[in-house]
Amino acid sequence: MSRSRISYDVRVAAADLARHRTHPVHKANGDEQRYAPANHALSFTKGLEHDKGTGLVADPAHYLAFRRAIDEGLITAFQDGTVPPAGVKGRQWEAPTAGVVTDLQGPDAQAVTMAPAPAMGSDELAYEMAEVYELALLRDEHLDTFEGGLTATSKLVASLNNLNKMQYTADGFPRRPRKSGGKHITPQQAFRGSSPGVVDGPYLSQFMLIGNGNVEDGRIGYGPQQIDQRVPVAAEKDWMTAWDDWLAVQNGANVRDNDTLFDAKAPRRFIKTPRDLATYVHDDALYQAYLNACLILLGMRAPLDPAFKQLSGAGSQSSGSAWQAGGFALFGGPHILTLVTEVATRGLKAVRFQKFNNHIRLRPETLAGRIEKAKTIDDIHFVGQEVFQAFAQKLQHTIKAVKKASGNALLPMAFQEGSPMHPAYGAGHATVAGACVTILKAFFDTGAILVDRKYETLSGKVIEEIAFRTPARKNAVVFEEVTPDGTVQERFSLKRDDKPVAFRPDADGANLVKDNKGGFLTLEGELNKLAANISIxxxxxxxxxxxxxxxxxxxxEEIAIGMLEEQALCYITDPFVMSIPTFDGDVVRIGGR
Structure with a gap:
């Protein structure tokens, strides 16, 4: 069979696979229609003009023009005045038509979906809004607080546990459980995410801190250059806590000012507070954390998925391999690095469809504005009812703490401009996190553990390393150094048991502190934690x-798996198999013809 025919058949097979994926019915929670008579109070309207007294969109017709332009998918409507922005020097809406494009690889942007978001008035929305408020109050606490149960965290977690009494069960809300080991959430479990390993050890993933040479210096080799894990320090100041400032931001005013946002006198530091983490996700390159994680793993020569053992290229990743052919373009570093970044664009297109075309959900900063003006909105739009006031009442303990800190119920924001110029649900960062981390879990051995390990060669040479490694038996031969002619030069044996290790920033964030006292951290857990850290x-x-x-x-995750399924068709000589542990703890297998 000719090469052109083989190539054609693979393309057809991939297209057939894509064609027969079930395109879902996209469902929203109904708040857009339910609250349309109240000037679209539960929809994303940022960038339109808002009423000074209520904070609602001033002219409902402007929202309808905005919605119509989104549905038509023509960018010209956002350029020619069809959608009238507020009369301020404002910010642009971000890619409102991206969800209508198609792709040649992986699931179509509209072939994946997200369930309806928690609806207005629900206990689930009350709980997650309380979480956002409380994270704002904890913004300048050291992340160690999220482990040790210090006073600030404990009080707020107790407030969340009071909300548990509504509909929150021992394992979380029916569809979106937090990681919880019992009836109540502890400070160690709070604000952490929902996947295996996220509650183990430090709050911050090791991939946000360590390097891949001398891991403790926090520098990642990036070819001939280095990436420093330290971030600039933002001033300990919150924004949008005054009504006029909040209103200007809703109208789309471009108010970011780095001169006041950052502390110019403070040296860069390792991420040690929620504000530092917010700073990272304010300006990151979106897939940046996962590219860094991949570079760390490659630099450590971390083990690949065990099923890759016989694949072209896998030998070059295993220390001491006797293989005479190794990977580069195939199952080597460039292959993995390319996929980690390539999948991001597909995630962004899919999530833009969910954001704009499906859910068009308002941001937390805007919902806080509704809570602040709850009585006014009820008096105008819900005469004789307490719709927004009843919702605010569910959060009374948390709102009381927020009002004590800033004087009102507005959400204290880490950024002057608040949220981006697109709806809340889904999250671009979280979608890209799910896609990129799935690629990493597909290629690397997720059962590897982070070890503080010491080797001794048969000649008495001692080597120490901190890296992700496959668990080893005491005194087992773990790898060999091989000369160019294939003969064994040195055998390394484990001198004593591996020690668990984790790193945390010190009190001022200048250095990393090594801790050998906890349990072993798994590669799967730290990747899941990385996705949670960036998203949360x-x-x-x-x-x-x-x-x-x-x-x-x-x-x-679904987008990345679909992309890998199609790529698996292209490996026509290798026995290609991937086993991917999912964010829910299941395992998906790809390949294995």
């Missing part, structure tokens, strides 16, 4: 809810 870091900034993280992460 956006919640720490005040721009997203927990459900934005939860559902977007899983949609990103």
């Amino acid at each position: 870091g956006r919640n720490m900034a005040g721009v997203h809810y927990f459900s934005d993280y939860y559902d977007s992460l899983r949609m990103g």
Whole structure:
């Protein structure tokens, strides 16, 4: 058979696979229609003009023009005045038509979906809004607080547990559980996410801290250059806590000012507070954390998926391999690095469809504005009812703490401009996190553990390393150094048991502190934690809810798996198999013809 025919058949098979994926019915929670008579009070309207007294969109016709332009998918409507922005020097809406494009690989942007977001008035929305408020109050606490149960965290977690008495069960809300080991959430479990390993050890994933040479210096080799894990320090100041400032931001005013946002005198530091994490996700390159994680793993020569053992290229990743042919373009570093970044664009297109075309969900900062003006909105739009006041009442303990800190119920924001210029649900960061981390879990051995390990060669040479490694038996031969002619030069044996290790920033964030006292951290857990850190870091900034993280992460995972399924058809000589542990703890297998 000719090469052109083989190539054609693979393309047809991939197209057939894509064609027969079930395109879902996209469902929203109904709040857009339900609250349309109240000037679209539960929809994303940022960038339109808002009423000074209520904070609602001033002219409902402007929202309808905005919605119509989104549905038509023509960018010209956002350029020619068809959608009238507020009369301020404002920000642009971000890619409102991206969800209508198609792709040649992986699931179509509209072939994946997200369940309806928690609806207005629900206990689930009350709980996740309380979480966002409380993360704002914890913004300048050291992340060690999230482990040790210090006073600030304990009080707020107790407030969340009071909300548990509504509909929250021992394992979480029916569809979006937090990681919880019992009836109540502890400080160690709070604000962490929902996947295996996320509650183990430090709050922050090791991939947000360590390097891949001398891991403790926090520098990642990036070819001939280095990436420093330290971030700039933002001033300990919250924004949008005054009504006029809040209103200007809703009208789309471009108010970001780095001169006041950052502390110019403070040296860069390792991420040690929620504000630092918010700073990271404010300006990151979106797939940046996962590219860094991949570079760390490649630099450590972390083990690949065990099923890759016989694949072209796998030998070059295993220390001491006797293989005479190794990977580069195939199952080597460039292959993995390319996929980690390539999948991000597909996630972004899919989530844009959910954001704009399906859910068009308002941001937490805007919902806080509705809570602040609850009585006014009820008096105008819900005469004789207490719709927004009843919702505010559910959060009374948390709102009381927020009012004590800033004087009103507005959500203290980490950024002057608040959220981006697109709806909340799903989350772009979380979708990309789900997609990119799934690629990493597909290629690397997720059962590897982070070890503080010491080797001794048969000649007495001692080597120490901190890296992700496959668990080894005491005194077992773990690898060999091989000369170019294939003969064994040195055998390394484990001198004593591996020690678990984790790193945390010190009190001022200048250095990393090594801790050998906890349990072993798994590669799967630290990758899941990385996805949660980046996603919930956006919640720490005040721009997203927990459900934005939860559902977007899983949609990103579905996109990456679909892309890998199609790529598996291209490996026509290798016995290609991938086993991917999902964010829900299941395992998906790809390949294995």
